[in-house]
Amino acid sequence: MRRALSLAALAAAAAFPLVAQPLGWEFYVGFASRIMIYALAASSLNLILGYGGMLSFGHAAFVGAGAYVVGILMAEGVASAWVSWPLAIVVAGLLAAAVGAISLRTRGVYFIMITLAFAQMLYYIAVGMKAYGGEEGLNLATRSGVGLGLNLKDDATFYYVVLAILVAGLYGLHRLANARFGRVVEAIRENETRMEAIGFPTYRYKLVCFALGGAVAGLAGALLANQNSYVNPNLLYWTQSGSLMIMVILGGVGALYGGLLGAVALLVLEEVFSAYTIHWQLGVGTILLAIVLFAPQGLAGLFARRPDA
Amino acid sequence: MSGILILEQTLNGLQFGLMLFLLAAGLTLVFGIMDMINLAHGSLYMVGAFLAATFAELTGSFWLAVGLSLVGTAIIGMAVELTVLRRLYARDHLSQVLATFALILIANELVRIVWGPQVPLNPPAGLEGPIELLPGLSYSSYRLVIIAVGLAVACLLYFVVTRTKTGMLVRAGASNREMATAMGVNIKVLFTLVFGFGAALCAIAGAMLGPILAVQVGMGESILILAFVVIVIGGIGSIRGALVGAILVGVVDTIGRAFIPALLREFLPPQFASALGPALASILIYVLMAAILFWKPQGLFPARG
Numbered sequence: 001m002r003r004a005l006s007l008a009a010l011a012a013a014a015a016f017p018l019v020a021q022p023l024g025w026e027f028y029v030g031f032a033s034r035i036m037i038y039a040l041a042a043s044s045l046n047l048i049l050g051y052g053g054m055l056s057f058g059h060a061a062f063v064g065a066g067a068y069v070v071g072i073l074m075a076e077g078v079a080s081a082w083v084s085w086p087l088a089i090v091v092a093g094l095l096a097a098a099v100g101a102i103s104l105r106t107r108g109v110y111f112i113m114i115t116l117a118f119a120q121m122l123y124y125i126a127v128g129m130k131a132y133g134g135e136e137g138l139n140l141a142t143r144s145g146v147g148l149g150l151n152l153k154d155d156a157t158f159y160y161v162v163l164a165i166l167v168a169g170l171y172g173l174h175r176l177a178n179a180r181f182g183r184v185v186e187a188i189r190e191n192e193t194r195m196e197a198i199g200f201p202t203y204r205y206k207l208v209c210f211a212l213g214g215a216v217a218g219l220a221g222a223l224l225a226n227q228n229s230y231v232n233p234n235l236l237y238w239t240q241s242g243s244l245m246i247m248v249i250l251g252g253v254g255a256l257y258g259g260l261l262g263a264v265a266l267l268v269l270e271e272v273f274s275a276y277t278i279h280w281q282l283g284v285g286t287i288l289l290a291i292v293l294f295a296p297q298g299l300a301g302l303f304a305r306r307p308d309a
Numbered sequence: 310m311s312g313i314l315i316l317e318q319t320l321n322g323l324q325f326g327l328m329l330f331l332l333a334a335g336l337t338l339v340f341g342i343m344d345m346i347n348l349a350h351g352s353l354y355m356v357g358a359f360l361a362a363t364f365a366e367l368t369g370s371f372w373l374a375v376g377l378s379l380v381g382t383a384i385i386g387m388a389v390e391l392t393v394l395r396r397l398y399a400r401d402h403l404s405q406v407l408a409t410f411a412l413i414l415i416a417n418e419l420v421r422i423v424w425g426p427q428v429p430l431n432p433p434a435g436l437e438g439p440i441e442l443l444p445g446l447s448y449s450s451y452r453l454v455i456i457a458v459g460l461a462v463a464c465l466l467y468f469v470v471t472r473t474k475t476g477m478l479v480r481a482g483a484s485n486r487e488m489a490t491a492m493g494v495n496i497k498v499l500f501t502l503v504f505g506f507g508a509a510l511c512a513i514a515g516a517m518l519g520p521i522l523a524v525q526v527g528m529g530e531s532i533l534i535l536a537f538v539v540i541v542i543g544g545i546g547s548i549r550g551a552l553v554g555a556i557l558v559g560v561v562d563t564i565g566r567a568f569i570p571a572l573l574r575e576f577l578p579p580q581f582a583s584a585l586g587p588a589l590a591s592i593l594i595y596v597l598m599a600a601i602l603f604w605k606p607q608g609l610f611p612a613r614g
Binding site: 049055102105106107109110112113114116117118120121124125127128129238239242245246249250253279281282284285286288289291292293296 | 340346403404406407408410413414415419530534537589603607608
């Protein structure tokens with residue numbers, strides 16, 4: 001049942017640009033790409049927050065780091081995606097490893113705050129990079145080049161590249177969650193003391209999980225820089241981390257499609273309300289509040305079979 | 310010259326720190342007693358400032374406006390606690406983050422509908438100009454009043470928390486909620502009161518800082534993070550920690566912004582210094598917090614033994 005739904009959604013997503021373009025909905029192809037990029041970013045946070053149980057409040061820093069790698073390389077004349085995207089992944093992953101190595105020594109609320117602190121530091125570093133736009137940010141001259149006869153400047157092509165990466169990302173998350181690594185990380189979330197007593201190096205597992213999430217966030221950042229043709233420090237601001245967290249909670253913490261559902265729900269809500277009223281935040285806020293109060297498991301919980309499905 | 314400058318910046322830091330303390334005190338109590346992450350605390354600060362601006366225009370008196378705004382914000386705070394937040398205490402931190410983030414969106418938009426994006430708020434009559442504290446040091450008289458108000462509220466808070474029955478219940482709740490309940494403390498009523506009290510402190514901070522910073526939508530978000538930094542440095546649930554943390558953050562931030570760029574210019578070529586200085590100054594308090602958490606993971610004054 002669930003597999004059928006997933007495949008149907010994938011088929012619909014694959015057919016979307018073909019339908020949209022004749023109807024003149026080009027805007028929505030770009031909008032859908034943006035949703036999928038945020039879905040990837042939110043899913044990477046879900047790996048850390050949902051599966052790993054680490055309440056990171058600084059995830060936007062890794063997305064922003066990935067975006068800045070692409071932006072800076074582009075400004076220096078390196079436009080190839082084969083260079084800049086892997087580098088974005090590596091830089092964001094290493095940053096996450098460094099932040100995680102220190103932050104994971106603290107627990108609970110202190111962990112939330114220290115990840116936030118590191119993200120804010122990176123935000124101010126981005127603001128301070130006067131050579132790369134400082135507070136104004138950096139315009140990208142073009143989209144990254146991938147070769148293979150593909151031109152990312154075409155919105156539909158870019159859409160398919162993003163879709164392929166998102167599907168690969170979600171499949172990877174699915175495999176990871178069901179592999180030994182994923183089971184261990186989930187067990188650590190449930191009872192760290194016990195896992196430690198059994199003999200698992202819990203700190204190392206959590207750190208790898210954190211760095212992995214950061215690396216994928218870097219990839220999402222690289223895509224986002226291409227989508228917007230623009231990077232600026234706001235990508236790293238704490239409200240961005242907040243939004244990603246909202247997407248995960250909204251979609252379903254620790255659910256495979258949590259990040260995807262949350263990104264779709266939040267961005268579509270914003271789009272719909274902002275089409276009707278300039279006071280769209282009021283509508284979005286009210287609905288978010290209602291969801292917390294009345295649907296504690298998030299949107300994925302509405303579809304899930306009862307408990308441990 | 311430099312001594313005077315340092316003194317002036319220290320006073321600025323103290324002034325900012327004391328206002329941060331007003332925010333942090335409410336936040337740390339809500340956090341400590343109810344184990345509740347309230348991102349919407351900054352919104353109460355914003356509402357307090359807007360209410361004060363309106364009342365100041367209606368009554369013509371700044372101080373009357375501060376008083377009225379304090380009462381109004383406390384009522385709004387308690388109403389929000391009774392209708393929404395009360396349902397969240399038993400939930401996990403994630404739900405609280407989501408719900409209070411939603412409250413921020415709602416508050417920002419409601420304020421924008423009622424007042425528009427920004428309203429003017431002037432300092433009270435007679436305090437617009439500077440006065441000369443020392444030969445060569447003239448200092449804004451209004452900022453001195455802020456320092457005085459901040460110190461007065463801090464003393465009052467200290468007295469209430471350490472010397473009254475309510476304060477005793479608050480401390481009991483912060484150090485061990487279940488035990489306090491078991492001993493017959495009516496935690497529900499206490500929660501509502503503490504929340505209203507925290508909202509009133511927010512209103513004071515919002516109204517007092519209004520004339521210096523701008524009274525605008527979104528003013529709560531930037532200061533909220535600083536208030537969180539303060540309570541984490543001080544130790545969650547500890548009023549004393551909030552005071553020490555707030556003054557530390559206020560002074561370090563202000564002094565850093567004033568002197569780091571100049572200091573860097575001594576050692577580095579100017580184009581590096583001008584780029585690096587402001588960034589380094591902004592980062593300083595986060596470095597401070599990370600360092601303190603690294604050495605003292607529970608903050609400087611942990612409330613739970």
